[in-house]
Amino acid sequence: MLIDDSSKIARLATSMAGMDQLHIIYHVLWNRIVYLQDKIIEINDKMYLLYGKVGFEEGKMILEYADEKGNIIKISDLRTYLASTSDISHMGQSIPENEELDVFIKKILDIYVRELIKTSIKIPKKFVDFVDTQIPKWIDNAIVALNYQEKVHYVVQEDLIKPVDYYSTGIVQSSTNWSDGLHQFLQIKHNLKMTSETFTTNFLSNRGYFTRYGSNLFGLTGTLGSEKTKQVLVDAYKVDLVMIPNLRRKQYISLPDMVAMNGTEWLEEVCRSAMNESSKERGILIICETIERSILIAEKLKGEYRPSGIKLYTMNNMNQEKNVEAVYPGEIIIATNLAG
Known part of the structure; x- marks a missing residue:
C-alpha cells in the first residue's frame, strides 16, 4: 500500500435518484461492442468493418448484407470485390492503415452512442452534462470489461462482481466496486442484476492517508525490495529504515529456471x-x-x-x-x- 498501491484512491460514494435511467446506455454500448468484434475482419492485409455475415462457400469468402430496402445482397467473392472496389460505404468501411484499431473502435462507438442519445434515448436534464463527460470513460471500460477474465481480474460470488488484486496481494476485494461503468459492464457480461453508478463524495489516496500520521508511522516487512524502493519510502514518508538480522540462517536454495514450450x-x-x-x-x-x-x-x-x-x-x-x-x-x- 505504501509503494505499489500508493496512487490508489479510497472513495466514499453515494447513489443518486434517477441513475437507473442511464442503464440503457450501458446495454447499448455493450451490445454494440460485442457486435463490432465479430464484424472487424482482415482481408488482403487490410482491416475492414463489414455490416453483414461473412462466410465461406466453395473455398471463397462471401458476404451477405441487407441494402437500404432490406433486400439481402450476396457477394460471392469478397476478396476480389474488395480489391477492385474503392467505395464500400453500402456494406461497411475500411479501417485507415495509420489508425490504431482501438482508436477506430472507440471513435465508432462514440459516434454511435451520441447519435442514439440524440434520436432515441431520453436523458434527464440533470444528467446531460454527466453523460456527455462519461461517454469516453464508458467506452474505454466497455472494452476493458470485454477483455477482463473471470478468476483472473475478478470473481463472481453470490451474483456479485468482486475485483481481485492479482497483481500484488491476490486479495478478493469484496467491498470494492469499479468506477466509470466498468462494474456495470461486467454485470451485463455475466447477466447479473445491474447496480447504478455512484457519485464520489469523499476521497483520499493511500499516500495522503499515511502521510497524515507524520512521524508516527511504523511497520515491519520481509519484502522491502531494492535500494530504489527503500529510497522511495524515505523520500515519500520521511521514515528511517532498520535492517533486522535473521534469527536463523535461511535454508532456501534457488534452483535453475525451467522454461516450458507451451x-x-x-x-x-x-x-x-x-x-x-x-x-x-x-x-x-x-x-x-x-x-x-x-x-x-x-x-x-x-x-x-x-x-x-x-x-x-x-x-x-x-x-x-x-x-x-x-x-x-x-x-x-x-x-x-x-x-x-
Whole structure:
C-alpha cells in the first residue's frame, strides 16, 4: 500500500435518484461492442468493418448484407470485390492503415452512442452534462470489461462482481466496486442484476492517508525490495529504515529456471515437480499468478494424487485460511499471492 498501491484512491460514494435511467446506455454500448468484434475482419492485409455475415462457400469468402430496402445482397467473392472496389460505404468501411484499431473502435462507438442519445434515448436534464463527460470513460471500460477474465481480474460470488488484486496481494476485494461503468459492464457480461453508478463524495489516496500520521508511522516487512524502493519510502514518508538480522540462517536454495514450450508442458512440469517433492514427505507450496491457474493445477493434481492432500488457498473471503493453518508432510498447497 505504501509503494505499489500508493496512487490508489479510497472513495466514499453515494447513489443518486434517477441513475437507473442511464442503464440503457450501458446495454447499448455493450451490445454494440460485442457486435463490432465479430464484424472487424482482415482481408488482403487490410482491416475492414463489414455490416453483414461473412462466410465461406466453395473455398471463397462471401458476404451477405441487407441494402437500404432490406433486400439481402450476396457477394460471392469478397476478396476480389474488395480489391477492385474503392467505395464500400453500402456494406461497411475500411479501417485507415495509420489508425490504431482501438482508436477506430472507440471513435465508432462514440459516434454511435451520441447519435442514439440524440434520436432515441431520453436523458434527464440533470444528467446531460454527466453523460456527455462519461461517454469516453464508458467506452474505454466497455472494452476493458470485454477483455477482463473471470478468476483472473475478478470473481463472481453470490451474483456479485468482486475485483481481485492479482497483481500484488491476490486479495478478493469484496467491498470494492469499479468506477466509470466498468462494474456495470461486467454485470451485463455475466447477466447479473445491474447496480447504478455512484457519485464520489469523499476521497483520499493511500499516500495522503499515511502521510497524515507524520512521524508516527511504523511497520515491519520481509519484502522491502531494492535500494530504489527503500529510497522511495524515505523520500515519500520521511521514515528511517532498520535492517533486522535473521534469527536463523535461511535454508532456501534457488534452483535453475525451467522454461516450458507451451501451457500443457508447463502444467505437466509443475505437477511432476510437486509430486516429486511430496514423495520426500515434504510440504509443498505452489504460488500462482491467478485464481484460474491455481484451480487448473489443483484439478490436475487431484487426478494424480490423493485429493485429501491437495489444499487450495485462493480466496481470502471464504475461510480458506483454515485449510492451511497446519501443513503435514506430503501435502500440496496451491495458492495465489495470498500465501506470498
